[in-house]
Amino acid sequence: MTTPTMQSVERVFEVVEVLWREDGAGPAAVAEALDVHRSTAHGYLRSLEAVGYAVNDGGTYELSYRFLDMGTRLQYRNRVFQAAREEISRLSRETEELPTLVVEEAGSAVILHQRPGANALELGTYSGMRTPLHTTASGKTILAHMPAERVDAILDGGLERVTERTVTDPDRLRKRLATVREDGHAVDVDQQVVGMGTVAVPLHPDDDHVASLAIACPSERIRNESYQDELLGALKESRNRVSIKYQYGR
Amino acid sequence: MTTPTMQSVERVFEVVEVLWREDGAGPAAVAEALDVHRSTAHGYLRSLEAVGYAVNDGGTYELSYRFLDMGTRLQYRNRVFQAAREEISRLSRETEELPTLVVEEAGSAVILHQRPGANALELGTYSGMRTPLHTTASGKTILAHMPAERVDAILDGGLERVTERTVTDPDRLRKRLATVREDGHAVDVDQQVVGMGTVAVPLHPDDDHVASLAIACPSERIRNESYQDELLGALKESRNRVSIKYQYGR
DNA sequence: GCGTTCGTTTCCTATTACCAAACGAGTCTG
DNA sequence: CAGACTCGTTTGGTAATAGGAAACGAACGC
Numbered sequence: 001m002t003t004p005t006m007q008s009v010e011r012v013f014e015v016v017e018v019l020w021r022e023d024g025a026g027p028a029a030v031a032e033a034l035d036v037h038r039s040t041a042h043g044y045l046r047s048l049e050a051v052g053y054a055v056n057d058g059g060t061y062e063l064s065y066r067f068l069d070m071g072t073r074l075q076y077r078n079r080v081f082q083a084a085r086e087e088i089s090r091l092s093r094e095t096e097e098l099p100t101l102v103v104e105e106a107g108s109a110v111i112l113h114q115r116p117g118a119n120a121l122e123l124g125t126y127s128g129m130r131t132p133l134h135t136t137a138s139g140k141t142i143l144a145h146m147p148a149e150r151v152d153a154i155l156d157g158g159l160e161r162v163t164e165r166t167v168t169d170p171d172r173l174r175k176r177l178a179t180v181r182e183d184g185h186a187v188d189v190d191q192q193v194v195g196m197g198t199v200a201v202p203l204h205p206d207d208d209h210v211a212s213l214a215i216a217c218p219s220e221r222i223r224n225e226s227y228q229d230e231l232l233g234a235l236k237e238s239r240n241r242v243s244i245k246y247q248y249g250r
Numbered sequence: 251m252t253t254p255t256m257q258s259v260e261r262v263f264e265v266v267e268v269l270w271r272e273d274g275a276g277p278a279a280v281a282e283a284l285d286v287h288r289s290t291a292h293g294y295l296r297s298l299e300a301v302g303y304a305v306n307d308g309g310t311y312e313l314s315y316r317f318l319d320m321g322t323r324l325q326y327r328n329r330v331f332q333a334a335r336e337e338i339s340r341l342s343r344e345t346e347e348l349p350t351l352v353v354e355e356a357g358s359a360v361i362l363h364q365r366p367g368a369n370a371l372e373l374g375t376y377s378g379m380r381t382p383l384h385t386t387a388s389g390k391t392i393l394a395h396m397p398a399e400r401v402d403a404i405l406d407g408g409l410e411r412v413t414e415r416t417v418t419d420p421d422r423l424r425k426r427l428a429t430v431r432e433d434g435h436a437v438d439v440d441q442q443v444v445g446m447g448t449v450a451v452p453l454h455p456d457d458d459h460v461a462s463l464a465i466a467c468p469s470e471r472i473r474n475e476s477y478q479d480e481l482l483g484a485l486k487e488s489r490n491r492v493s494i495k496y497q498y499g500r
Numbered sequence: 501g502c503g504t505t506c507g508t509t510t511c512c513t514a515t516t517a518c519c520a521a522a523c524g525a526g527t528c529t530g
Numbered sequence: 531c532a533g534a535c536t537c538g539t540t541t542g543g544t545a546a547t548a549g550g551a552a553a554c555g556a557a558c559g560c
Contacts, residue, residue, distance in 0.1 A: 003292075003293070003296060003508075003509065003510090005293075005296055005297040005300040005301075006258065006262075006293050006294065006296075006297040006547085006548070007517085007546090007547070007548085008256065008258035008259065008262075008516095008517070008547085008548080009258065009259075009262045009294065009297035009298065009300075009301065010297060010300065010301055012256075012258075012259045012262065013301040013302075013303065016320070020320065020323070020324075023327070026537070026538065027537085027538060027539080028536075028537060028538080036518075036519085037518065037519050037520075038519095038537090038538080038539090039518080039519070039520085039521095039538095039539080039540080039541095040517075040518055040519070042253075042538070042539065042540090043253070043255075043256050043517075043518085044256065044259065046253060046255055046256075046539095047255040047256040047259035047260060048259065050255040050259075050260065051255075051259065051260055051263040052356075053263065055355060055356050058538095059537075059538050059539090060538095063320070063324055064355060064356065065321070065324060065325075065355055065360045065362070065378050065380075066378075067317055067320040067321035067324055067378075068321030068322065068324055068325050068360075068362075068377055068378030069321070069360075069378035069379060069380065070266070070270065070313070070317040070321065070378070071315070071317035071318030071319070071320065071321030071322065071378065072318065072321065072376045072377045072378045072379075073270070073376070073378075074270075074313055074315060074317055074318055075315075075318050076376055077273070089366070089368075093368065105305060105314060105315055106302075106305045106314065110315045110318075110319075112315070112318075115365075116339070118339075118343065126322045126323070126326055127318055127322045128315050128316075128317075128318030128319035128320070128321065128322045128323075129319060129322075130315075130319065253539075253540065253541090256516085256517070257515090257516070257517085257548085258516085258517080258547095258548070276506070276507065277506080277507060277508080278505075278506060278507080286549070286550085287549065287550050287551075288506090288507080288508090288550095289508080289509080289510095289549075289550070289551085289552095290548075290549050290550075292507070292508065292509090293548075293549080296508095308507095309506075309507050309508090310507095
């Protein structure tokens with residue numbers, strides 16, 4: 001923990017961040033953002049280009065789709081993703097909503113995959129997007145099935161508030177998680193985004209991995225209880241199929 | 251061109267490559283792969299973790315989904331993608347095949363998006379995947395609509411052979427491109443992958459960008475001419491809609 | 501049980517990343 | 531139209547930093 005991190009590595013990813021923010025930039029802009037000399041910034045940009053993570057378009061450098069390449073390869077390599085892919089397609093066709101697969105990484109929720117159906121909400125969500133675990137229905141089902149000591153470690157990090165309905169009190173959250181465990185699912189309405197409701201079930205294919213399968217849809221549709229039950233039924237059926245597929249390989 | 255690239259930047263992305271190949275590794279494995287001292291490898295791993303692009307799971311480090319995050323954000327930022335997204339969903343539902351959006355980057359074809367339909371082929375393709383431009387129907391439609399000097403520059407780089415049917419002779423390729431320009435589309439059967447056929451149309455929303463909209467399906471289906479025409483018609487209709495959407499904003 | 505290998509930390513120094521200066525090309529301005 | 535900027539890029543000298551050696555504790559295998 002006391003070992004310092006490498007300046008050049010931190011900086012090159014700061015450059016990546018700047019290239020993202022500015023949607024492409026030259027040495028001058030990067031130099032100003034990092035507070036270094038122009039020639040230094042130039043070195044980073046040239047190196048990023050050499051390794052293929054940036055492209056030089058006549059003096060201004062842009063991030064390349066190598067990020068998409070590597071990211072998608074990581075996504076495809078994930079065994080939960082492989083097991084869930086087809087089922088998510090099916091859910092997308094049959095419910096016409098927005099089925100989503102969420103996993104946990106470094107104490108955050110990560111959307112590993114989603115496939116909008118014909119009637120799906122247009123949210124700002126995307127594969128790879130991170131959210132705190134305690135602010136979404138999926139995250140709560142994941143927390144609810146994680147070892148207690150890991151939950152404690154995450155809660156100790158503080159519970160960020162994202163909307164006025166975010167549960168920020170650790171004890172209230174723990175009670176909520178107990179309820180999720182009993183119910184076997186979690187439902188959020190207008191929690192993360194106003195107008196959106198989510199129903200989520202845990203996906204617990206083995207002792208090491210906890211994930212969540214969820215469907216997001218407009219709040220008004222999810223308030224209809226029979227529709228909510230319908231979605232829940234579809235989710236649980238899919239979840240069971242995914243678990244089986246996961247355990248017995250492809 | 252004479253300016254040397256930064257060793258530490260090249261190395262950190264070598265580490266990324268090793269972490270990908272080994273599906274997670276510790277300092278010892280990375281040190282051996284890069285031929286550096288264990289403590290050096292450790293520094294890179296710690297730094298990658300600090301910037302969020304790797305996660306430390308009890309001594310072995312794995313690449314994180316930050317790559318997916320950044321990659322997908324780049325994908326969503328692309329205006330051609332934004333304009334084509336809905337149409338690709340529609341094509342996926344209506345044809346039940348594999349509609350694909352391809353763009354050019356640094357002289358290569360990059361799959362920017364694809365959405366398998368209910369009957370789609372299961373290929374090894376994925377968003378972010380790169381191929382040479384001259385080996386796919388999409389790539390050829392892109393080449394066919396690129397400025398001649400850029401085509402020359404790319405052809406000068408050599409035409410890699412990927413199957414026995416790859417066009418590797420520059421002059422034959424140029425003739426083929428002329429045909430593609432005349433026809434307004436390109437069709438490949440068993441070229442890239444045996445058993446797969448692709449029909450592609452150019453997507454040329456403005457003077458700076460050339461992309462391609464394509465549908466991949468089993469060879470036997472595409473050999474049926476009326477089916478091929480059906481796909482082509484759907485593609486061209488979608489292409490026109492995407493062009494309009496691109497020009498008149500979202 | 502010992503030996504090995506691992507991740508990790510500390511310290512030293514030699515490498516390397518950084519800055520300064522300068523060049524040529526392009527753009528804006530007076 | 532000309533001058534003065536700013537830009538990307540290259541060069542070389544130097545000081546900060548990345549890399550190597552050694553050592554610690556823990557985990558594993560023999």
